[in-house]
Amino acid sequence: MALVEGACRFGLWWVHVSWSGSVIHHVRFATSGSEGTVPDALRRYLRGRETDLSVFSTPATDDDAPYAAIYRVVRAVPYGSTATYGEIARAAGTHPRVVGMAMKRNPVPLIIPCHRIVAAGGIGGFSYGIALKEALLAMERKK
DNA sequence: CAGTGTTCAGGAT
């Protein structure tokens, strides 16, 4: 199946996606972009009309590298709720700092909801800025 | 080897 790219607006940001069928290869945020095709469910999600992104898959969870195990656990945290780096680490059999690294290098944010992972004592970090992380969490809470 | 989107216990305020 052919690789397709497109973008969709989310508040102040643009979400750029490259995918092939139901397999999402890459997702990134940017401050610019232009309206294009993105998978339907993802577009609905970004408008707050869809809570289930499990129809998608991504190569990032496939191999047996340590990160893949972490990504699988993270995918299981439900819409609208959060987990801590420590909880994820225990479930994946690794250390919280590694979870941090895995989140930072997450190739498919949203599909792997790294924004739902917060620090034990606060909000934690986010590659694209805390503001975006909070916006995503706020949107999910509202539904 | 240094550096990480961390955590926890311990001690001081």
Next chain:
DNA sequence: ATCCTGAACACTG
């Protein structure tokens, strides 16, 4: 109850 420290953790480039 809240605010520092400091050390350890597993993995990556």
